[in-house]
């Protein structure tokens with residue numbers, strides 16, 4: 705075995721850290737986030753928190769290499785993903801599992817076909833091997849019986865779990881979930897959290913990043929928390945440190961207090977108002 709082979713073997717057994725170095729992210733000339741520096745520890749669960757529109761999904765898109773930062777670096781497994789050869793990044797990218805906000809299943813395919821899609825597209829595994837892998841992954845999320853159902857025959861929570869099974873199909877060292885519990889009732893949301901935790905036990909080397917609005921889930925599942933506010937990082941640390949934080953915004957976020965203020969909608973003209981009132985009172 706050459707030294708290089710040894711290096712690769714050693715790396716394979718190690719969980720992937722995600723290092724963000726002084727990132728500035730945005731669209732066109734608009735900066736969404738800047739001075740973002742943090743390390744998401746390998747083999748742990750990191751939660752990204754922050755108000756709507758603060759840039760959580762934007763950060764995920766950059767970690768996935770779907771967009772290039774305005775400046776700064778992202779290292780996955782110690783490698784700068786924007787300077788490494790494109791072919792190598794594509795290979796790395798294929799191994800990353802992603803759960804999008806809506807599960808993103810294809811309506812014309814059954815659940816089994818959806819979950820097996822990354823394997824049919826990226827590997828030459830036989831149909832029967834793919835069928836077995838799909839059954840195993842569906843069983844991990846409690847959907848073994850539903851392989852032949854179409855997405856529109858399932859509940860929202862089931863679709864999310866199916867999305868998770870598909871994200872897991874390539875045994876990803878990295879799993880990125882954008883709001884896995886949004887739109888779910890509290891029981892289904894708690895089940896989804898439990899599922900992420902049990903996946904962690906099944907795949908101890910897997911690094912999980914989950915974007916969340918849901919404080920209950922952060923408390924139960926996150927080893928590490930990154931909170932974004934005012935275009936930058938307002939907090940990075942453990943869940944316990946988050947709850948001990950004295951920062952006024954963090955405190956307000958944790959106690960779910962709205963920022964006091966008046967609704968600043970536009971005014972209806974008196975003619976339109978009068979016309980509308982006439983119809984409503986008819």
Ligand SMILES: Nc1ncnc2c1ncn2[C@@H]1O[C@H](COP(=O)(O)OP(=O)(O)OP(=O)(O)O)[C@@H](O)[C@H]1O
Nearest residue numbers: 731732736754755756757758759760761762763917
């Ligand atoms: N493709 C895009 N082109 C231009 N601007 C975008 C694009 N996607 C997002 N933005 C802008 O970037 C900012 C951050 O959006 P992003 O979707 O990352 O927020 P978020 O924190 O994920 O919000 P939410 O919690 O509502 O999902 C917003 O101001 C949004 O308008």
Ligand SMILES: [Mg+2]
Nearest residue numbers: 760761762882
């Ligand atoms: Mg988002």
